[in-house]
């Protein structure tokens with residue numbers, strides 16, 4: 482199944498995605514729907530493959546950020562309900578309607594504008610309430626009441642759900658979270674007897690407060706096996722299984738003499754005679770220059786990246802000569818050593834969410850199922 486011709490690839494363990502969905506499902510009250518959040522190409526993992534794994538494991542719906550992402554899934558044959566959580570241009574609502582894609586109604590003005598385009602179409606909506614995230618959504622009860630009555634009086638709109646999003650669900654201190662939750666409860670009074678989907682929980686909320694999630698959750702980061710934050714790791718009720726790993730190979734090796742220099746800017750100087758390997762991954766793959774100096778794994782040992790990371794290549798300092806083709810693991814495990822997504826995030830002073838998202842689609846994704854390669858996605862060919 483070789484359909485890529487470079488020695489760098491990401492592995493996506495679909496068994497781990499399935500296990501992470503199944504484990505959450507066990508925590509939730511029966512009949513709670515799981516919406517798998519597969520925006521940004523499933524946080525860099527691969528939208529269709531992750532969606533199918535999640536659906537197989539018990540998710541019943543998908544959520545994305547943009548209409549294009551939902552259309553891409555439809556084009557690939559996905560038929561389950563998909564919610565676009567971001568803003569869609571009112572002039573594009575007919576495209577959503579034609580493709581049975583549910584949209585987010587986030588203001589009265591949006592409803593009014595969208596309604597103008599829906600002459601012969603019906604579109605399903607989830608109303609977004611802004612309870613403190615300050616991003617999208619209706620904040621005031623007056624606008625909420627007016628928006629609901631606008632929906633009631635316009636047959637082109639079908640109310641399918643109502644939701645909000647928390648700003649601090651992954652923090653130990655739950656005061657702000659509770660404030661948002663209470664505001665949501667108050668606003669929900671206007672949805673009594675409407676029989677719609679009610680959802681507020683991201684991964685952190687689903688894992689910490691599984692009995693307070695109404696009838697659906699939006700499961701993102703932890704479906705990929707990553708904790709929403711390091712603060713609440715102790716509150717995660719099961720072992721998350723990381724799905725993403727990143728690998729390359731040594732394509733060139735040489736011995737450089739003490740005092741010789743490596744890469745752009747000649748910033749690295751060999752302190753002794755050293756074995757230097759060249760690895761074909763660089764900042765255009767998302768392995769950005771700030772990772773210079775960090776470790777990779779070779780034959781189960783940590784070795785450092787030396788000199789500046791180039792656009793497509795980087796150099797590593799080896800302890801001894803290695804055969805060409807030796808595997809280099811940038812994220813993942815070799816023998817008893819592991820470089821986790823969290824380790825890379827820490828090094829970059831960012832959150833784990835950013836790490837798989839930043840690995841560009843020039844890096845082919847290899848999907849593993851039952852320990853063997855199910856499929857490879859090479860976006861270039």
Ligand code: PMH
Pocket residue numbers: 518566646682683684685699700701702703709834
């Ligand atoms: N719902 C909404 C509206 C979201 O924006 C996100 C993630 C999720 C659910 C899933 O959250 P989880 O991955 O923590 O489970 N959104 C983002 C974001 O906009 N930036 O980082 C994560």
